[in-house]
Amino acid sequence: MRPKSLPAELAAALVATIALATASCGGGGGSGPPSVRVVNAAYQAPYNFDVLVNTQATSTDLAYLQASVFRSVATGSTTIEFEPTGTTTSAYTNSFPANNGSNYSVLAVEGTGGLTSVVVAQSNSAIPSGQARLTFVGATPGVGTLDFFLSSPTVSLPNTPSLAPVSYAGDASTPAPTPVVVASGNYRIRAIVDGDATRTVVYDSGPLTLAAGADLLLAIIPVSGSAAQFSLLRLDANSGVSQMVDQRVQLRMANFAPGLAGPLDTFLDPAGAANSSATLFTSGLGQNAASAHQAVLPAAYRASFANTGQTTEITGLGSYLALGPGTAVSVMAIGLSNRVAPNNLQLLVLQDNLQAPALGMANLRLVQLAPDMNNANITAVDLVELDASTPPQIVGRLLVNLAYPAASSYVSLPAGTYTVALVPSGVNTPLLPTSGAIALNLSAGTIWTLVVAGCQSPGSGICGSAPAATLQLVPLQDISVSQQ
Secondary structure (H helix, E strand, O other): OOOOOOOOOOOOOHHHHHHHHHHHHOOOOOOOOOEEEEEEEOOOOOOOEEEEEOOEEEEEEEOOOOEOOOEEOOOEEEEEEEEEOOOOOOOEEEEEEEOOOEEEEEEEEEEOOEEEEEEEEEEOOOOOOOEEEEEEEEOOOOOOOEEEEEEOOOOOOOOOOOOOOEOEOOOOEOOOOOOEEEEOEEEEEEEEEOOOOOOOEEEEEEEEEEOOOOEEEEEEEEOOOOOOOEEEEEEOOOOOEEEEOOOOEEEEEEEOOOOOOOOEEEEEEEOOOOOOHHHEEEEEEOOOEEOOOEEEOOEEEEEEEEEOOOOOOOOOOEEEEEEOOOOEEEEEEEOEOOOOOOOEOEEEEEEOOOOOOOOOEEEEEEEEOOOOOOOOOOOOEEEEEEOOOOOOOEEEEEEEEEOOOEEOOOEEEEOEEEEEEEEEOOOOOOOEOOOOOEEEEEOOOOEEEEEEEOEOOOOOHHHOOOOOOEOEEEEEEEEOOOOO
16 A cells, blocks of 8 residues: 646637547557556555566566556567566466557556456557547546546536546456547546536546647556545656646644634635635534535635634634645634634644555544643643553553644554543653543544644633633544545
């Protein structure tokens, strides 16, 4: 498992041009001798590959998302063998017929039953002058059947997909997809689930440039940490490899302000817009609660909080954000009314890391948002693991020296159940919160944010306006299941 100024708008007839080119160009037309390359797209393989083509060693130590160059082969049956690097034991072998007129990309993938291959046949005919050729193929099960739309970067989602629906090609399959041929220029690729009447976008490449003569294979592969469940593996004719990851932002908002019991509404306004029903992001957010991550386009926004049913921004709980492509962000309301920094009402903006943990691991970070645990007695806290004895004993420090208001880095921990509590940094007592430790079930592949919420002394001191804000540890699941 491995994690890894817009141009002028194109003519409105672009989509029609794409459809015409697709219908008129097909996948055939080549006449040259066949050639073969191999691609390691097996995300769960615990090793790199040595590759043999017709028993001849052609590639050594081929890592995930690497490809060999094209090599000529004779027509007829062609056998590809993948061996774990440094061994002579076959991990997977497949044969297919190689014919004149085609180039073949042999993708090692994780199929429905483990390691397998998808052998994609592409025409080796010349690309018309000033054009680019794109071939889409499904190289992972589990993402369903997708409709893809290739358009100008700034237009609304076209009414008609640019190619036939794409689904997983199948274990040991040899598809020959019909390519899409378009004029070189600036584009955007979006996808929806085939048959979805709501036309909800599940993938958005953002703006991209297709150069004249580009001959691209775009393979649907799994991805982690993205607004989509998949990315497009982009392979050019020279075996240059890159991932086209969904460029949307994953955003969530949360209320951890001790004095704001809620419910609250949150808004995400494009720069210059006012709060309205059209810019409502989350409604009815309670105290110590967070929305799910939602996909939004990268842009400049103003994020703000208001009392539910109102649009007037709560003083201090509004801020301008520049949300960059492909990022994941949490915006949290923190602090107290009528207090000076750092204890004032404010928005804390955190960068989330949603890349999948290593196999058998879970990721955890701590966010310290209890404003009165920032004083002469407690300047920072440690997150400790406790045993099952009475009284419990500290058996490890998972995250250390975190002051208010801040977030730790993520740490990777073996999957399992952890009993955790807080202590003042560097010492063993007192255990906080006094209500007791909590059990965290960190399943393999999950990612967690553990929030220190409320006040150590609710109703007194700087938390005098928050008598009900008891100190607690609030676990938030950043991702609840493993994403590859």
